[in-house]
Amino acid sequence: MKLSFDRFQLALARFLLAAGLTGPAFSILAGLKAARSRLCGIDLLRAECRLRQALPFEAREMVKEELRLHPSNEDALTMLGKLELTVSDALAETTPEFLEVLAKVEPYTMLSRRRLHALYQAAIDVCERDEPGNFAECGVAGGGSSALLAYVIKNHSKRKRRLYSFDTFEGMPEPTAADTFGGVDARRSGWADGTCAAPMESVLRAAVELGAEDVILPVKGLFADTLPRMRSEMGPLCLLHLDGDWYESTKDILDNLFDQVIPEGYLQVDDYGHWDGCRKAVHEFEKGRALTFSVNPIDATGVWFRKPVA
Numbered sequence: 646m647k648l649s650f651d652r653f654q655l656a657l658a659r660f661l662l663a664a665g666l667t668g669p670a671f672s673i674l675a676g677l678k679a680a681r682s683r684l685c686g687i688d689l690l691r692a693e694c695r696l697r698q699a700l701p702f703e704a705r706e707m708v709k710e711e712l713r714l715h716p717s718n719e720d721a722l723t724m725l726g727k728l729e730l731t732v733s734d735a736l737a738e739t740t741p742e743f744l745e746v747l748a749k750v751e752p753y754t755m756l757s758r759r760r761l762h763a764l765y766q767a768a769i770d771v772c773e774r775d776e777p778g779n780f781a782e783c784g785v786a787g788g789g790s791s792a793l794l795a796y797v798i799k800n801h802s803k804r805k806r807r808l809y810s811f812d813t814f815e816g817m818p819e820p821t822a823a824d825t826f827g828g829v830d831a832r833r834s835g836w837a838d839g840t841c842a843a844p845m846e847s848v849l850r851a852a853v854e855l856g857a858e859d860v861i862l863p864v865k866g867l868f869a870d871t872l873p874r875m876r877s878e879m880g881p882l883c884l885l886h887l888d889g890d891w892y893e894s895t896k897d898i899l900d901n902l903f904d905q906v907i908p909e910g911y912l913q914v915d916d917y918g919h920w921d922g923c924r925k926a927v928h929e930f931e932k933g934r935a936l937t938f939s940v941n942p943i944d945a946t947g948v949w950f951r952k953p954v955a
């Protein structure tokens with residue numbers, strides 16, 4: 646019954662888009678995502694809406710989401726091929742090793758190349774300096790950035806360490822009023838609840854491609870439940886990737902894990918420049934602790950900083 650209703654909604658969205666009514670078509674698709682519908686074609690049609698609105702970067706991420714859920718969708722594969730030719734996110738300088746890893750993780754990640762590169766460099770740095778501690782990523786989705794971090798542990802760490810990868814593995818939870826982008830409510834942005842969905846197997850599959858699955862521990866559930874439960878097992882952290890987009894998610898990560906980051910440990914915040922609520926959570930925390938974070942921009946949205954020494 647639900648499936649046939651979802652099919653009807655998808656067909657209606659397709660009809661509206663064909664009639665040039667992109668906004669109403671997109672709203673129907675957002676409703677299907679919020680209802681966690683896994684019907685083939687929803688994310689592809691979201692991408693078509695974004696292309697009509699001249700937003701090719703967003704369209705590319707939506708097609709990748711379609712392919713994570715429906716890997717054999719030929720239309721999505723074709724569209725991804727075309728989009729890869731039009732959207733480029735070139736790196737100034739890098740290493741052959743990074744490019745090899747990038748080729749493996751890109752189908753599984755929403756991060757830009759520059760943000761992946763910054764994460765890679767931070768991970769390499771702590772491993773080469775043999776800093777103590779595990780890695781944690783909060784916000785895994787398809788698992789590309791987790792797989793990259795696991796690869797660095799596996800191939801560069803001089804000591805035994807693990808990557809803890811936290812996610813609902815069922816897509817974004819509901820945003821709150823703090824979650825806006827340039828004043829536009831997250832619910833109207835096309836990236837609200839139910840988006841970024843990928844099953845836990847996706848991160849393990851990405852890590853298998855890099856031979857690094859044995860160093861990852863995926864933990865499923867809301868950060869508010871999983872982080873307090875896992876933090877004593879995790880112990881000190883030398884790298885924390887904050888990629889939960891929302892205000893409450895970012896606050897939950899900082900409230901639960903900041904104290905475990907070692908002095909001068911790395912924190913990379915993926916959505917700082919994009920989601921107003923994410924940036925607000927970072928600065929509220931900084932102010933509440935009377936700290937100063939020396940924030941280094943990576944691209945239009947990602948930043949990193951090192952935990953100030955007390």
Ligand SMILES: C[S@@+](CC[C@H](N)C(=O)[O-])C[C@H]1O[C@@H](n2cnc3c(N)ncnc32)[C@H](O)[C@@H]1O
Pocket residue numbers: 753754755756783784785786787788789790791811812813814815816817818840841842843866867868869888889890891893894897
């Ligand atoms: C932008 S995606 C992460 C992208 C990923 N790092 C990559 O490589 O593409 C954000 C993820 O954070 C997760 N998330 C956000 N808030 C969360 C929360 N409070 N608890 C658990 N997961 C959350 C969502 O399920 C989603 O998969």
